[in-house]
Every structure is written in structure tokens, then in C-alpha cells.
Amino acid sequence: MPAMTRARGWASSLAVYLEYRSIIMLLLGFSSGLPFLLVFSTLSAWLREAGISRTDIGLMSYVGLAYTIKFLWAPVLDHLHLPVLNRLLGKRRAWMLLAQLVAAGALAGLSLSDPAHALTPVVICAFVLAFASATQDISIDAWRIEAASDEKQGALAALYQLGYRVALIASGAGALYLAEGVSWSAAYLAMAALMGVGILAALFAPRVAEAEAPAVGEEALESFARRHHIEGRAQRIVTFLYRAVVAPFVDFFQRYGWWALVLLALIGLYRVPDFVMGVMANPLYIDLGFELSTIATVVKLYGIWMTIGGALVGGIVSARLGVLPSLLLGAIAATGTNLIFVWLALQGADPVALAITISIENFSGGFAGTCLIAYMSSLVNHEFAATQYALFSSAFALPGKILGGLSGVMVDGFSASPRIAGPIAEAAPHLTMQTAGYVPFFITTALMGLPAILLVLLVMHIRPGPDKPEAAKRPDQGPGKAV
Incomplete structure (x- = not known):
């Protein structure tokens, strides 16, 4: 009987993925991820093919700052009601729809531009696209937080990541295939049409109750x-x-009182190992001698699906075990799997070893990402959902990005030390004094995860903050009804 009960519990955790709002979340995740590469790497490829200088392409990347500073205008989405749309759709879906329409228009504008003849229209449309895309992210995050109880946030976060990753494939490889087979104009026009997925999802999404x-x-x-x-x-x-x-x-x-500082520290430190390690991952593959085609196949294609798998499992575990226990598992997994890169460095250019490494690393990264999203969502007051979650999402990325900028210095520093790099190079003949520094570097990034693990254990023991009222667990409802 206990075994049967546990089986039913896991089955009910899995069933959350089939709920109506979960399907909507999947489609909104796709809409959120679609514009991202279209203002970064995909746009860079188009500009370089059009003969734009590397300097101008690098400067163009600054339009992506909208994703980092989106918390600056997030309060507007919390407090400003759009005329007509707010009455028809509610605050969250109104902003969502407006941002999606603007993003689709910016993509259409890019499709009509020719950077080889005039770069200014491309810059303007790319800026508008990045701003609209970041605004869409704010509204989708706020809707997700208000549309389901804390226990279901993990599942919604997993489906969001699934849709987001599929969109990255569409706007990355898909757009490049279209550009090669037809034209860049056709590629960006097709991406504008795909924004219709998010528009339909916003129209049919359940209307959430607004805090008063x-x-x-x-x-x-x-x-x-x-x-x-x-x-x-x-x-x-x-x-x-x-x-x-x-x-x-x-x-x-x-x-939360002064415990708020502890919670912010936990959020900021949680993904530091992955951010710092990630900067040096591709240089490691190159220095070990992997071919670009192998990296593309294993890391960029196969790795995405492992990340999606980890995200989906993270949603199930979060729903079944609770937010904090799953957060702890994610922190341990994300920290420990940095050590798999030590093993890869010692193995050399072995495609099987690379596949094993990516399987473990990307799965644990997807799992930890879902758990962190669920935890940050549980901290938000629904009255300030857009603002507070935008602040949390900026806080979790900032420390890792700052430390990530020093990752190359760390590797070079370890490699420059004969006492550190010498014994490693002797133990692994394929490693040189220049590449042996990767081994202590990845050990260091694993150690960077220990503070987050300790903070999660502390929070699990103290459990700071007010008790959640039972009313916070909102019932599931169909489209058009307030949740």
C-alpha cells in the first residue's frame, strides 16, 4: 500500500504537465525564447555576412542590455494599466500581448532592412525588439507566478524552459537554414510569424486575479x-x-526581515559555479582538440535536450518533494558536476567522454535552473510580482557574470604555476603546461558552490518569512476565468 501511495503521488506530480495552464506556459516559453538569439548570434551572423565590421557587430550587442536592466521598468508593468487591453485581458496578459505585438513588428521591420546599405534601421529595430522581448519576459514571469501555487511553480518553470530551448533551436539553427536556403529577409519574416504562437497563448491564457x-x-x-x-x-x-x-x-x-539579505545571497550564489565554469567550457573543448562539428553536435544539439530533460525532472521533483528540498538537490548536483570537467580534461579529445560530461552537466543544470526559478517565485509577493521577480532574476545572474569575467585569468594563473600545472601535465600526457590549468580551475568552480549549499541548509533549518495562507493555493480554472 505505501508503494502504491507513493506511485500515485509521483503520478499526480507528473499530471501537472498536462494541465491547461501548463500547455499555455510551454507556448509562452517558446514566445519568450524566440527573440533572444535574433538580437544576438543570429543577427551577428547576418551582419557579418553583409560585410559589417566586427567593431560595429560588437557594439550592436549592447542592445541586449535590455535583458539585464529590465528591472528598471518592471514597476510600470506592476502598476500601470493599459487602456482597453487591461479591461479585456487583465493586467498581465495586456502587457504580454502588447510586448508580443511590438516584438513581431520589430522582427518584420528587420526583415525589410538591408544592413549592407543602411545599418541604422537595423539598430533601431534590434533595440525595439530587445526592449519588447525583455518586457514580454517580465509579464510572462509575473503571470506564471500568479497563475499557480508554489507547489506547481517547478513544473511551470520546467515547461517554460522547454519552450524556451525549442525556440532557441528555431531562432538559431532554423533561422540560419532559412537564410541559406531563401534569404535573411525570409528568415526574419518567418520568425515574426512565429511570434503568433505567443500571441495566441496570451489570448487563451487564464486570467489571473490581481492583488488589491x-x-x-x-x-x-x-x-x-x-x-x-x-x-x-x-x-x-x-x-x-x-x-x-x-x-x-x-x-x-x-x-523576511534581515533574513532577506541571506535569501538574496542564496539567489546570487546559487548558479555561480555554472556561470564561471561556462565561460571556459568552449575554450576547454578547443584546447583538448575536439573538432567544431563534434562540439556543435554534442554540446549545442544533444546538450539542449539533456538540459530540457533535467528541467522537466526538476519540475516533477519540486512538485513532489517541495521547493527547498529540490533546491538543495539542485545545488549539490550543479556544484558536483563541475568536477566532471576535471575528468574530461584528463581524458582528452574523446567524443564519448564529452557526451558523458554534457549529459551529466546539462541535465543537472536544467534541474537546478528549474528549482531556482520555483524558489524565487515562492518569495514573490503577487502585488509586486513583476518588480520583485525581475530583481531576483537580475540578482541571480550578476555575481556569476562578474566572476565569470575572471575565469580566463584563473586558468592562465593556474597554468603559469609550475607547482600546480607541472604534476598535472605529467599525469596526463595530452595536457601541456598551458592546458593543465583547467583541472584546478574546475575544482575551484566546484568549491564555489559550497556557500550556496550551506545557505540552502540554513534556510531549510530556519525557514524565515511569514507562513503562506491556505488561500494562496489557487484552484485550476479554464481560459478567461480569474485564477
């Missing part, structure tokens, strides 16, 4: 306004800025 509770500290704000005689339009502006910019921080620290 007053923002924390507004009584003090009103008292401040009266004391300083701030009235009329000035008072409305001050109130809006407080609710949009200050209140999300006040709310988070009020709910």
Missing part, C-alpha cells in the same frame, strides 16, 4: 505628504513612485 491590497507603508507616506503639504498631482506622482520603486523592497524586507 494596499502597499506597505502607504499610511506613513500619506502622513509624510500631509506634513510637507504635498497635494494634488505632486502627491499622486510621489505615491506612484513609492508604490512602483520603494514598496517592493519595503515589502520584501518587511516579510
